[in-house]
Amino acid sequence: MVGKRHRDRDPASEATIVDERQVRRAVAAAAIGNTMEWFDFGVYSYAAVVISQVFFPAANPTAQLLSTFATFAVAFLVRPLGGFFFGPLGDRIGRRTVLATTMVTMALGTLSIGLIPSYATIGVWAPVLLLVARLVQGFSTGGEYGGAATFVAEYSPDRRRGFMASWLEFGTLTGYSLGAALVTVLTVTMSQDDLLTWGWRIPFLVAGPLGIIGLYLRFRLEESPAYQDSSEQGEPRAAVRSFRTIFRGHWRPMLKCIGLVLVFNVTNYMLTAYMPTYLTAVIGFPHTAALAMVLVTMLLVMGLIVVLGHYSDRFGRLPIAGVGSVALILLSFPAFLLIGLGTTAAVVGGLLVIGLSLICFSGTMPATLPALFPTEIRYGAVSVGFNISVALFGGTTPLIAEALVAATGMPTVPALLLVVAGVVGLLAVWATREPAGRALPGAKPTATDRQEARERVEEEREREA
Numbered sequence: 001m002v003g004k005r006h007r008d009r010d011p012a013s014e015a016t017i018v019d020e021r022q023v024r025r026a027v028a029a030a031a032i033g034n035t036m037e038w039f040d041f042g043v044y045s046y047a048a049v050v051i052s053q054v055f056f057p058a059a060n061p062t063a064q065l066l067s068t069f070a071t072f073a074v075a076f077l078v079r080p081l082g083g084f085f086f087g088p089l090g091d092r093i094g095r096r097t098v099l100a101t102t103m104v105t106m107a108l109g110t111l112s113i114g115l116i117p118s119y120a121t122i123g124v125w126a127p128v129l130l131l132v133a134r135l136v137q138g139f140s141t142g143g144e145y146g147g148a149a150t151f152v153a154e155y156s157p158d159r160r161r162g163f164m165a166s167w168l169e170f171g172t173l174t175g176y177s178l179g180a181a182l183v184t185v186l187t188v189t190m191s192q193d194d195l196l197t198w199g200w201r202i203p204f205l206v207a208g209p210l211g212i213i214g215l216y217l218r219f220r221l222e223e224s225p226a227y228q229d230s231s232e233q234g235e236p237r238a239a240v241r242s243f244r245t246i247f248r249g250h251w252r253p254m255l256k257c258i259g260l261v262l263v264f265n266v267t268n269y270m271l272t273a274y275m276p277t278y279l280t281a282v283i284g285f286p287h288t289a290a291l292a293m294v295l296v297t298m299l300l301v302m303g304l305i306v307v308l309g310h311y312s313d314r315f316g317r318l319p320i321a322g323v324g325s326v327a328l329i330l331l332s333f334p335a336f337l338l339i340g341l342g343t344t345a346a347v348v349g350g351l352l353v354i355g356l357s358l359i360c361f362s363g364t365m366p367a368t369l370p371a372l373f374p375t376e377i378r379y380g381a382v383s384v385g386f387n388i389s390v391a392l393f394g395g396t397t398p399l400i401a402e403a404l405v406a407a408t409g410m411p412t413v414p415a416l417l418l419v420v421a422g423v424v425g426l427l428a429v430w431a432t433r434e435p436a437g438r439a440l441p442g443a444k445p446t447a448t449d450r451q452e453a454r455e456r457v458e459e460e461r462e463r464e465a
Helices: 002-008 020-046 048-055 063-078 078-091 095-113 127-143 146-153 156-187 192-199 199-205 206-219 225-233 234-237 250-282 286-300 304-315 317-340 346-363 373-396 397-408 413-433 452-465
Strands: none
Touching: 002 206, 020 095, 020 146, 020 156, 020 199, 020 250, 048 127, 048 192, 048 250, 063 078, 078 095, 078 127, 078 146, 078 373, 095 146, 095 199, 095 206, 146 156, 146 225, 146 373, 156 192, 156 206, 156 304, 156 346, 156 452, 192 199, 192 250, 192 452, 199 206, 199 234, 225 373, 234 346, 250 286, 250 317, 250 346, 250 373, 250 397, 250 413, 286 304, 286 317, 286 346, 304 317, 304 346, 304 452, 317 346, 346 413, 397 413
């Protein structure tokens, strides 16, 4: 009798039907945060040489750069604290409210860097205030990516989640490219004195308007359907009693999350944060030429992110991420040898090898990571796992790479970091269940119309059977 009632019930009533226009607005609102975050990183990476001269005492160039990259890395060390704070809060009071808070805090941190006086003006307080601003950025960013990925994943229909979520990373490289392009234009058009005196501040001051736009977009949205369903059942408030829920009950998916984020972010920061300086300090390119080559690489690969996101819905996330991991293992040293040839064509070719490996993760991870955890802990678990991994392995990549080159004198040694990351990524891919086309754990199947909803419910019933 129970089975008969189950069969007679309209399957569409057991699914969530979302409005595509609302999904697109959710994607735009979430992606603007990634765009702003990486606008700052693009600016900081491309202006690293200038920042080192503005905020740190004159010494040898290597010491200045290491100080700048240490300040870059320390923001990542505080990111887990932001993840621990904002992530469970997003599970408890809602994704939208917390994402609006992180947006404002992030914008203020970036804006403040553009207002800090130089070392020549206030001495040691200049690097101290820079450090404080970077800590504010890191803390707010700790709640940003996990929340944005969760928000988009919960809004997206199951069959298009990879494509929709991949726009987050398109926003990432868009922000990076805009920041990098702005610094490049300023470097080319301004005198060195003007750039050091006031020109470098312009990109950081742009964060204010970007933050207002992002805040407006996020407050226009409703909570994600999965969170609303979970809230009506009283699950979020009950589930987030302590971090034991995450670490004791879900430690296996947490390890998978950390491993997947490791390979993603070591590759990401090697290319975006370290390469502009590497090409100048190690290979010997003029700074402007180095900036331009990395920027060209970003522009060439960024459009493929959403293409891979689309194909991940058809063929799976894990095969694409696996290809990227294997590429890092086999091609990282050849890529650095190619870069070491020192010609423009060879350098761009080597950078493209790393860039094409990177987008295998950029196109798949935003949809893969939220699928590791159930709704009631998803924001918190993704934020904590993501930021632990980024703090330990991603944000420290430029600092470790620079230190390895300085210690060994081997220009190809940073490739070793990519090879190790590829091995870890391959193991994490092997251990993870394919999430493409499935409902998120703890959530109903999600579709864009009643027919698709019926099909999705029947598919889930067949899997359970």
